[in-house]
Amino acid sequence: MPILVMKFGGTSVATLDRIRRAAKRIGREVANGYDVIVIVSAMSGETNRLVGLVDETSPLYDAREYDAVVSSGENVTAGLMALTLQEMDIPARSWQGWQVPLKTTSAHSAARIVDIPNDNINSKFAEGMKVAVVAGFQGISDEGRISTLGRGGSDTTAVAFAAAFGAERCDIYTDVDGVYTTDPRITDKARKLKKIAFEEMLELASLGAKVLQTRSVELAMRYKVKLRVLSSFEEYDPTAGTLICAEEDIVESRVVSGVAASREEAKMTLLQVKDTPGIAAAIFGPLAEAGINVDMIVQNISEKGHTDMTFSCPTAQVKRAEKALNEAKANGGIAFAELVADTNVAKVSVVGIGMRSQSGVAAKMFKVLSDEGINIKVIATSEIKISVLIDRKYMELAVQALHDAFELEKAG
Structure with missing residues (x-):
């Protein structure tokens, strides 16, 4: 059978x-x-x-x-x-x-x-x-x-x-009855997707979408497991839900498939770090050992032999990150003037496999946020994703504006 x-x-x-x-x-x-x-x-x-x-x-x-x-x-x-x-x-x-x-x-x-x-x-x-x-x-x-x-x-x-x-x-x-273009609680224009590629779902899951655990999508992509997300509260329908599948099973790739947001983010900055070879390893080694999930990383241009290093992590891990870095400093592993934690930020991301062949997505995203008066604190990109850290109070506004700008209400 x-x-x-x-x-x-x-x-x-x-x-x-x-x-x-x-x-x-x-x-x-x-x-x-x-x-x-x-x-x-x-x-x-x-x-x-x-x-x-x-x-x-x-x-x-x-x-x-x-x-x-x-x-x-x-x-x-x-x-x-x-x-x-x-x-x-x-x-x-x-x-x-x-x-x-x-x-x-x-x-x-x-x-x-x-x-x-x-x-x-x-x-x-x-x-x-x-x-x-x-x-x-x-x-x-x-x-x-x-x-x-x-x-x-x-x-x-x-x-x-x-x-x-x-x-x-x-x-x-x-x-929930499938994977949506964004959180329907943030905008009623969110639309359920019939299909989404493994890579897109992996990015959305890691960026704050709560539909699936990230590791489950990684496994599905590795072993080509056809994965369907659907509601247990709706009447039986063999075509219901969202199918998560290989990119080649999607006839036409959208430039942007979804907007993800996570409010449980923190921005941490090490000020006046001595800029020497191996300094990044000296910082992120102790963080890895402490089990800190570091995401976005930005290093400023060195000036007079010193630089600032900024990274993001979940708010629940801020105390552990502070402890790990301060212990590394006390042990002589790293030297910095001050460690500043900003726990009032959110991460907003646009995701789509169509970005590989379409230019101008970043420029459009930044223009939309600028028009809404939203300042970008940190930027990180990959082949199919652009993420920014912004003030948390603007998270819903940013998601709604980006969803409208990329016309995701037409997705399906």
Whole structure:
């Protein structure tokens, strides 16, 4: 039988009624002739509750025990889903990560998948099982401990299973009905895209779009997994949602496909850094060791042997970044006059594979922001993306203006 992977996020399994609704969708695919691997998240709000319990119990917690606690939410959902399917006379059973086994590294709370042997599940399919309900977000480390893949890790679990089992497609069911040109909460002109290229989705996911975890898109692109995002709350429609696919599967590439925005950004500047060979490595080495996700980097022109170095990172990581840099300074690794953190900024980006063959996108973007009186603090570009840091209070205005300027309301 062909295999289909279906992933249901927390809002899609938040109650028993929603689990039953999801189970009916699964049953329809079984009736269509598929063996189905279902990846489930914890019920909505459950992971936050478990994380809160850990924080309250042990603020400086052991990451291995953290994983043991927070992974339990997915186990509950998997069991309930399997029971619901059995009540519908569909042969199903639940699988925890260690039972598959989904093998990972030992980087607890941020583990990476090493291997997914398919012998166990395939043998059960051969015996007549029609649905394997797998707890997402979790696996077993090379030390034999329960591990988790980081928040949003169930998306990555689903894509990894689709790749490992050669699935026909991986459907991600969530509370939105697809990928939009921008956040519909910012502008009602946002439009759902029928198709989007892997590279564009990867950029949008990394730039603040919350539809998919970045790592899941990376995996899908690497293994050419057809990925579809659709709502679990709408009536069944085989053409619904947004298909994330290879660039060659899109007939005509748009110059700009979407505008992404992230308000949880900070701009950090090291003033009067001694400009010597290796200074960038001396700065960003300690940041990497501290697990800081550095994005945009700008170095000013050197003057009298000194320069300023600016970078962006998530606001939640500012304190850790300050600690890492100040410790590096105290240890003599780097010398700087002052470290300034600006936590009132936002990142706004335009993304599109059409930028490769179309000039003038940057000029148009900067002109639009200028016309709205929005000052640009930092600029970063790639082949299919242009990102700027601006004052956070202008984020919604910038998104709306750029969405209008690139006529994304005509996208589809």
